Amino acid sequence: MTAHPTSPRFKDNARQALDDAQLQKALGNVRVNFIERRAAVAAKLPEFEELRDSARDIKDHVLAHLDLYLERYEEAVTRSGGQVHWARTAAEAREAVLAICRRVGAKTVTKGKSMISEEIALNDAIEAAGMKAVETDLGEYIIQLRHEAPSHIIAPAVHLNATQVESDFRKHHTHLDPARDLSQPTQLLTEARTILREKFLAADVGITGANFLIAETGTSIIVTNEGNGDLTQTLPKVHIVIASIEKVVPTLEDASQILRVLARSATGQEMSVYTTFSTGPRRPGDVDGPEEYHVVLLDNGRSAMLGTEFQDMLRCIRCGACMNHCPVYHAVGGHAYGWVYPGPMGAVLTPTLIGVDKGGHLPNASTFCGRCESVCPVRIPLPKLMRHWREREFERHLSPATVRWGLGFWAFFAKRPKLYRLATGLAMRALARLGRTKGRFASLPFASGWTDHRDFPAPQGATFQDQWKARRNGRTA
């Protein structure tokens, strides 16, 4: 799975992704669907922008009082008969989950979709302990068969086409008739539904993530469209929730404010199909539901982000809108980012969680076009945070020598405006003269990174500064 990040090889990953015809075809679905759907549903709610402010303010309020809300949350969980397990690291979280599974003699563990589970590589740990982990979200199930990591935080199999899913199902579901028709996506869905239904009913432990934890009531919330999370947590004897500490919100009202922007930003729905508020285990008189309810609360570096320039990132509600609108994600997909979290949010979070030495390339994979920030439901200034990482990377001498030399060269001129104007003026005139016949260059010294993929247009003469000056003079005259 994802224990070993390939983020340090981002450039190679990206190059491979650009040459992958299947991937490029699948990414076409992201470029269109997510963006149009979100825009349409946001336009239908006049209060949408105001709700984004509200969601941001709620999360900021929580972060400023996080210690106190976590204590109140734990009290409320305990009051309802559940148990909270605190985990400083991924290893502690895995051990907390495994200890519960071992105690109840679990053989099969079903799982709802959880990014924390990916972050702590839980499936590998469950399998290594001799138990069977079964992902039940359709997309997660597909990528589990392929031994892949999710390529998107809410659409884990978005990098695949139906024909690839069909061949995976034929390869793994060998007990079924090889001549069966799987040419339609509905047939694939029906097959997965039938197979997973048996797993749901056989499971001893069900593990889900949490979109929110509510301090007031000790409630955990999951949001799904399939209903797999509900079957995962309702049918087995034990329900384990794994969630990171910043998921807590004060009240049911606060969760409702943020839920209004979550589905709209994520899938472009007015509301997801199933939003489930769970509070403790089965009660006297209940005929179904788990007998035990556990919450594993993970820190894994988040407490150290508080009070730093990266604190804003802890507002993230994992909707995926930033990657849905990111031209870099559109071009290379999620796997190129090389770890659990892709796209702009991943570019900020990954260096925090695995180190800037391993994840430092990701904040560079941005054009700073700002679309991510413009759609973020909790208004995280993602470009600014990526820039902070670039600064840190530069300060720690982690960027390549050519980049450092180039920046030094540029800085020399930038600090000397007269020299800068003279040099650029000369260079532009020279380039304009050289390129005047064709109007473009197929290759240029020091610019192969650009010209390998497209022509460089020849300048039309004067520099921007000259033209600006001329225009201003013209206006005032």
Next chain:
Amino acid sequence: MSARADILSNIRRSMGVNGSERPRVATVEERLERAPRGVVVERGRGSKEERLALFVAQAKGALATVVEVESRAEVPAAIAAYLRENNLPARIRRGDDPRLEEMPWADTALEISFGKSDGKDLTAVNHAFAGVAETGTLVMTAGHENPTTLNFLPDYAIAVLDAKDVTGDYEDMWSKLRFAYGKGGMPRVVNWITGPSRSADIEQTMLLGAHGPRSLHVVIVKG
């Protein structure tokens, strides 16, 4: 140090606080007590009739089917008709919700079983706690009256909803729930359900009936 103590002290160190500052504690207590509503969504502010109409439109928009009946006494016949129209066997499973108990099931030919589902039921009926107009969302609460498995395992989920329980927005619904369960008290599970189960995990194409019901039918009792 325990993981708990360590995490809390890390948080406090990062923020330069010790956790016992009076103003911080008071702010938290006050927020939990008062539970402010935040931004109000205008579309949920209509009259009782407008709320019901909005609920129906939004639920249909989420691909649920909806039928309205005048009184509780008409529910069994409406459910029997729905099963006939969909060529389904005249069999349902339900819990022992008193509102369902008092309905004249014996007037129909429906065969009824009770309690949780084992995954083999085609059709089940639960009574909703409330409906929320702004998104056409059903609100179900767990318990033997309306077992949670009945919302998820059958292929055809049927929910009965009293029109008087349709609130404009989520916040009004929480007020209603707090009134019923006491402040800070929660049913074991509250399920918001907006349409039937679906997935778009294969090529972004939306397909109904992923793991939960392929179909969601709402019977609204107006009287």
